[in-house]
Amino acid sequence: MNEHSFIIFIYIYMTSMSDKKIRILKATEKLLAMYGFHGLSMQMVAKEAGVAAGTIYRYFEDKDDLLHQLYDHILTHVASQVTQNLSDDMPLKERFRTMWLNIWNMANQEDAPLINRGQFENLPRRNGQEQHQLEKKLFAKVNQLFDEGKTSGQFKQLDNEILSVLSLEPGACLARKHINGVFKVDDASREAAIEASWDAITQH
Amino acid sequence: MNEHSFIIFIYIYMTSMSDKKIRILKATEKLLAMYGFHGLSMQMVAKEAGVAAGTIYRYFEDKDDLLHQLYDHILTHVASQVTQNLSDDMPLKERFRTMWLNIWNMANQEDAPLINRGQFENLPRRNGQEQHQLEKKLFAKVNQLFDEGKTSGQFKQLDNEILSVLSLEPGACLARKHINGVFKVDDASREAAIEASWDAITQH
Amino acid sequence: MNEHSFIIFIYIYMTSMSDKKIRILKATEKLLAMYGFHGLSMQMVAKEAGVAAGTIYRYFEDKDDLLHQLYDHILTHVASQVTQNLSDDMPLKERFRTMWLNIWNMANQEDAPLINRGQFENLPRRNGQEQHQLEKKLFAKVNQLFDEGKTSGQFKQLDNEILSVLSLEPGACLARKHINGVFKVDDASREAAIEASWDAITQH
Amino acid sequence: MNEHSFIIFIYIYMTSMSDKKIRILKATEKLLAMYGFHGLSMQMVAKEAGVAAGTIYRYFEDKDDLLHQLYDHILTHVASQVTQNLSDDMPLKERFRTMWLNIWNMANQEDAPLINRGQFENLPRRNGQEQHQLEKKLFAKVNQLFDEGKTSGQFKQLDNEILSVLSLEPGACLARKHINGVFKVDDASREAAIEASWDAITQH
DNA sequence: AATGAATGAGGTTTCATTCAT
DNA sequence: GATGAATGAAACCTCATTCAT
Numbered sequence: 001m002n003e004h005s006f007i008i009f010i011y012i013y014m015t016s017m018s019d020k021k022i023r024i025l026k027a028t029e030k031l032l033a034m035y036g037f038h039g040l041s042m043q044m045v046a047k048e049a050g051v052a053a054g055t056i057y058r059y060f061e062d063k064d065d066l067l068h069q070l071y072d073h074i075l076t077h078v079a080s081q082v083t084q085n086l087s088d089d090m091p092l093k094e095r096f097r098t099m100w101l102n103i104w105n106m107a108n109q110e111d112a113p114l115i116n117r118g119q120f121e122n123l124p125r126r127n128g129q130e131q132h133q134l135e136k137k138l139f140a141k142v143n144q145l146f147d148e149g150k151t152s153g154q155f156k157q158l159d160n161e162i163l164s165v166l167s168l169e170p171g172a173c174l175a176r177k178h179i180n181g182v183f184k185v186d187d188a189s190r191e192a193a194i195e196a197s198w199d200a201i202t203q204h
Numbered sequence: 205m206n207e208h209s210f211i212i213f214i215y216i217y218m219t220s221m222s223d224k225k226i227r228i229l230k231a232t233e234k235l236l237a238m239y240g241f242h243g244l245s246m247q248m249v250a251k252e253a254g255v256a257a258g259t260i261y262r263y264f265e266d267k268d269d270l271l272h273q274l275y276d277h278i279l280t281h282v283a284s285q286v287t288q289n290l291s292d293d294m295p296l297k298e299r300f301r302t303m304w305l306n307i308w309n310m311a312n313q314e315d316a317p318l319i320n321r322g323q324f325e326n327l328p329r330r331n332g333q334e335q336h337q338l339e340k341k342l343f344a345k346v347n348q349l350f351d352e353g354k355t356s357g358q359f360k361q362l363d364n365e366i367l368s369v370l371s372l373e374p375g376a377c378l379a380r381k382h383i384n385g386v387f388k389v390d391d392a393s394r395e396a397a398i399e400a401s402w403d404a405i406t407q408h
Numbered sequence: 409m410n411e412h413s414f415i416i417f418i419y420i421y422m423t424s425m426s427d428k429k430i431r432i433l434k435a436t437e438k439l440l441a442m443y444g445f446h447g448l449s450m451q452m453v454a455k456e457a458g459v460a461a462g463t464i465y466r467y468f469e470d471k472d473d474l475l476h477q478l479y480d481h482i483l484t485h486v487a488s489q490v491t492q493n494l495s496d497d498m499p500l501k502e503r504f505r506t507m508w509l510n511i512w513n514m515a516n517q518e519d520a521p522l523i524n525r526g527q528f529e530n531l532p533r534r535n536g537q538e539q540h541q542l543e544k545k546l547f548a549k550v551n552q553l554f555d556e557g558k559t560s561g562q563f564k565q566l567d568n569e570i571l572s573v574l575s576l577e578p579g580a581c582l583a584r585k586h587i588n589g590v591f592k593v594d595d596a597s598r599e600a601a602i603e604a605s606w607d608a609i610t611q612h
Numbered sequence: 613m614n615e616h617s618f619i620i621f622i623y624i625y626m627t628s629m630s631d632k633k634i635r636i637l638k639a640t641e642k643l644l645a646m647y648g649f650h651g652l653s654m655q656m657v658a659k660e661a662g663v664a665a666g667t668i669y670r671y672f673e674d675k676d677d678l679l680h681q682l683y684d685h686i687l688t689h690v691a692s693q694v695t696q697n698l699s700d701d702m703p704l705k706e707r708f709r710t711m712w713l714n715i716w717n718m719a720n721q722e723d724a725p726l727i728n729r730g731q732f733e734n735l736p737r738r739n740g741q742e743q744h745q746l747e748k749k750l751f752a753k754v755n756q757l758f759d760e761g762k763t764s765g766q767f768k769q770l771d772n773e774i775l776s777v778l779s780l781e782p783g784a785c786l787a788r789k790h791i792n793g794v795f796k797v798d799d800a801s802r803e804a805a806i807e808a809s810w811d812a813i814t815q816h
Numbered sequence: 817a818a819t820g821a822a823t824g825a826g827g828t829t830t831c832a833t834t835c836a837t
Numbered sequence: 838g839a840t841g842a843a844t845g846a847a848a849c850c851t852c853a854t855t856c857a858t
Contacts, residue, residue, distance in 0.1 A: 018817095037241060041852055043820095052819040054855075063853065122241070158396055161387045165377045166400050173369045183365045192362055196370050200404035224842090246828060256844045258830075267828065426838095445649060445734075449831055451841095460840040462834075471832065532648075566804055569795045573785045574808050578778050591773045600770055604778050608812035632821090654849060664823045669850070 021059040023049040025073050028066060037122065042066075064124060071123040072134065079138035081106045086141055092154060093198065095145055100171045100194050107175035142168070146201075155201050167197040225263040227253045229277050232270060236327075268328060275327040276338065283342035285310045290345055296358060297402065299349055304375045304398050311379035346372070350405075359405050371401040429467040431457040433481050436474060440531075450474075472532060479531040480542065487546035489514045494549055500562060501606065503553055508579045508602050515583035550576070554609075563609050575605040633671040635661045637685050640678060649734065676736060683735040684746065691750035693718045698753055704761055705810065711754065712783045712806050719787035754780075758813075767813050779809040 027049035031040050042063060046053040060066040082102045086095055125131065136143070146163045149155030155163065174193055178185045185193070231253035235244050246267060250257040264270040286306045290299055329335065340347070350367045353359030359367065378397055382389045389397070435457035439448050450471060454461040468474040490510045494503055533539065544551070554571045557563030563571065582601055586593045593601070639661035643652050654675060658665040672678040694714045698707055737743065748755070758775045761767030767775065786805055790797045797805070 020818095042854080043852065046820090053853085054820065055818055057854070058817070124240075156396060156400060158393060158400070159387065161381070162378065162389065162393060162397055165381070166374050166397065166404070169374055169377050170370050170404075173373050174366065177365070177369070183363065185366065189362060189366060192360060193366055193370065196360060196362070196404045199406075199408060200370070200374075200400045202403075204403060204408060222842095245826080247826085250845095257828090258845065259843055261829070262842065428839095450833080451831070454841090461832090462841065463839055465833070466838070564804060564808060566801060566808070567795065569789070570786065570797065570801060570805055573789070574782045574805065574812070577785050578781055578812075581777050581781050582774065585773070585777070591771065593774065597770060597774060600768060601774055601778065604768060604770070604812045607814075607816060608778070608782075608808045610811075612811060612816060630821095653847080655847085658824095665849090666824065666851075667822055670821065675849070 018059070020049070020051055020055065024051065024056055024059060024066070025070055028070050029074065032070075032123075067124050068126055071120075071125050074120060074123075075135065076138060078106065082139070083141040088144075092145070092149055092152065096149075096167070096198060097194055099142065099145070100168065100197060103168060103171045104175045104190065107179045149201070154203060156203055158201075163201050166200045170197055170200075222263065224253070224255055224259065228255065228260055228263060228270070229274055232274050233278065236274075271328050272330055275324075275329050278324060278327075279339065280342060282310065287343070287345040292348075296349070296353055296356065300371070300402060301398055303346065303349070304372065304401060307372060307375045308379045308394065311383045353405070358407060360407055362405075367405050370404045374401055374404075426467070428457070428459055428463060432459065432464055432467060432474070433478055436478050437482065440478075475532050476534055479528075479533050482528060482531075483543065483546060486514065490547070491549040496552075500553070500557055500560065504575070504606060505602055507550065507553070508576065508605060511576060511579045512583045512598065515587045557609070562611060564611055566609075571609050574608045578605055578608075630671065632661070632663055632667065636663065636668055636671060636678070637682055640682050641686065644682075644735075679736050680738055683732075683737050686732060686735075687747065687750060690718065695751070695753040700756075704757070704764065704766060707757055708761075708779070708810060709806055711757070712780065712809060715780060715783045716787045716802065719791045761813070766815065768815055770813075775813050778812045782809055782812075 024045060027045050028040070031044055031048055035044075042056055043053055045066075046056055049056075056066065060069060082099055084102060085098055090098070142164065143160050146155060146160040149163075150157055158166075170193065174185055174190075177183055228249060231249050232244070235248055235252055246260055247257055249270075250260055253260075260270065264273060286303055288306060289302055294302070346368065347364050350359060350364040353367075354361055362370075374397065378389055378394075381387055432453060435453050436448070439452055439456055443452075450464055451461055453474075454464055457464075464474065468477060490507055492510060493506055498506070550572065551568050554563060554568040557571075558565055566574075578601065582593055582598075585591055636657060639657050640652070643656055643660055647656075654668055655665055657678075658668055661668075668678065672681060694711055696714060697710055702710070754776065755772050758767060758772040761775075762769055770778075782805065786797055786802075789795055
């Protein structure tokens with residue numbers, strides 16, 4: 001039954017920074033946003049990334065590792081987005097407003113917004129000290145903002161984490177619900193929400 | 205073979221509400237909290253609930269239906285917890301504080317806290333009008349609070365949804381992180397956080 | 409959790425020829441015709457027959473027994489249909505024609521034709537001597553016809569089984585395909601087919 | 613990390629026709645013949661074919677697809693068997709006899725006879741136009757035979773389908789019953805049956 | 817390095833059968 | 838006799854992972 005057996009064998013070689021890893025991460029992110037956690041199989045990721053299934057295992061230990069690394073990847077991206085266009089000499093409130101809007105805008109982008117659709121929060125994440133350090137480093141500018149605010153007496157004397165939850169978390173939450181269509185937030189409301197977030201953390 | 209002698213035998217046995225269904229829901233909730241979305245197999249649910257796998261399908265159409273119903277089940281529970289100990293004649297701020305603490309306390313309970321561990325938000329939920337109505341009804345008292353606040357001029361003129369995200373969402377978020385051990389919130393900080401949440405939605 | 413427990417208990421008694429068995433057989437036949445072999449579950453049979461699942465097991469040992477008994481039930485019905493309107497004093501050819509048409513007509517009936525849809529042949533059947541005797545008895549008139557034909561010299565000297573396959577089997581097959589819509593057989597063709605079947609078994 | 617050095621590595625290995633697919637089809641056919649429709653589970657097929665369960669799904673969409681493809685596979689085989697050893701210059705009757713015997717012999721073979729055990733007819737089959745075309749093409753020679761017979765005036769003026777049911781169907785039916793042991797057909801009877809089948813479709 | 821066919825454990829779901837009521 | 842909730846084995850199918858090429 002094997003009368004005809006073809007073997008085609010083309011062999012070229014390719015090195016350089018393996019953009020494959022990036023493609024795999026991007027593919028994972030996209031599928032996660034599109035189909036959620038359950039619509040994510042390694043086979044699909046491979047297909048979407050344009051690589052073979054086995055190839056994924058050259059860059060990631062296993063599925064968990066892929067997800068962990070995706071988390072870090074996205075977190076890094078998010079951190080850089082959140083802290084962009086900030087300079088230390090801007091007034092405190094303007095810096096706050098910029099950050100708040102960075103968060104808001106991130107949700108409306110074309111290329112990377114997929115994260116925000118709520119799946120991100122539930123990526124399995126490592127809980128080590130190491131992970132904590134990474135996050136601390138990524139969001140250094142956020143902490144700096146809160147520290148300055150407290151030093152200058154404008155902000156309430158609360159842990160940065162708490163200040164963050166009181167002021168930035170609502171921003172992320174509103175953006176998410178706005179994008180997901182739970183309800184619409186018009187421009188005026190958004191401005192008022194920024195103001196309200198500011199009110200939450202400032203002294204009165 | 206047609207001699208006549210009739211015996212009809214109708215037998216109805218009825219327990220108030222099949223406690224098996226409740227047991228299945230509780231088991232699902234527990235496993236969801238313990239192992240997350242991926243550690244949830246119907247076999248495990250069955251085992252945890254102390255029923256046979258097939259039995260689940262007497263009460264739930266399929267896995268999705270189980271999750272949907274769990275969502276509603278929990279939501280109902282949450283709503284009743286959040287709005288407990290509220291009476292219309294309490295001052296606005298006291299009512300707000302009660303609600304905020306209800307949310308906070310819910311996380312620290314023994315029996316139902318599992319919900320809060322973050323999995324709840326990501327249960328697959330129906331998006332129908334019907335679902336929306338249910339939620340509206342369950343949280344009527346919350347809306348009433350915000351409406352009164354706006355009418356009396358104490359609150360900012362924003363949609364209830366936005367007010368909720370600005371003031372109660374941080375409460376839930378803090379509680380979640382407190383429970384999950386991301387960081388600890390001491391009593392003083394918690395009181396300050398309540399105050400801050402109030403600041404966020406009140407006029408200044 | 410059992411605060412409310414109702415027990416309604418009505419007890420009448422019913423004997424007589426249990427028409428339940430008939431209802432179960434009819435239901436099985438119907439479902440078999442409608443959904444084929446794979447769409448046949450005991451639960452469905454119970455529902456269709458208007459009895460409880462457990463009740464089936466009062467009349468039939470198990471599913472196999474149900475199917476076996478259905479086979480015999482249908483076979484008996486078929487035999488009586490096939491041999492109806494026959495009298496010994498009819499000319500041989502008229503008797504043959506009547507039988508052939510009985511087969512044909514059986515397929516077009518309202519109430520019992522469901523059998524013919526091809527599922528019947530594949531009912532699991534017992535292969536015992538006993539079964540063989542039953543079939544022999546049921547189709548005695550058919551055998552009688554062939555015997556007379558051979559005695560009178562009109563028919564070919566072949567075993568009755570073979571004569572049957574040569575002349576009646578095509579009738580059944582045509583009817584089945586006609587009903588199933590594989591192709592249509594008009595009246596003229598049907599008459600010609602009867603004639604052809606006759607030609608097959610008669611001496612030339 | 614973008615130094616350039618490429619290696620592309622394409623590797624195609626190709627065996628004439630995945631013999632696994634053939635093995636799976638053969639296994640399915642065998643099990644179907646041995647245990648019937650109900651004794652056919654994908655696990656069993658996998659085991660019989662010597663592949664893993666999941667492997668089946670590389671070649672067949674699902675169980676239905678496997679059965680559909682098996683039907684076509686067998687039909688193709690049957691068609692080639694039925695129409696073998698036929699040449700257009702053989703006399704009509706000799707061609708008919710050859711075909712009839714081809715059908716008969718098919719049942720007595722070692723390697724492919726399993727089909728005949730009656731399960732084949734009840735494989736789920738597609739009912740599309742496409743399917744009809746396939747069958748038409750496969751059995752072109754049969755149609756050709758009937759067409760010639762009608763043109764030459766030897767055969768009755770009936771649709772080919774009807775002629776087929778009158779003459780070849782009994783052949784298949786006899787072979788089946790012979791094989792299944794319902795009754796034995798000796799050589800002389802078989803020859804007489806061929807003659808009778810011929811009588812059924814020829815003019816008198 | 818890269819491939820993707822193959823694996824087989826484990827997922828969800830169905831269903832013949834039992835048994836307390 | 839009759840019920841139908843409960844059972845759990847077994848069905849179909851998916852998918853993370855491996856490995857010969």
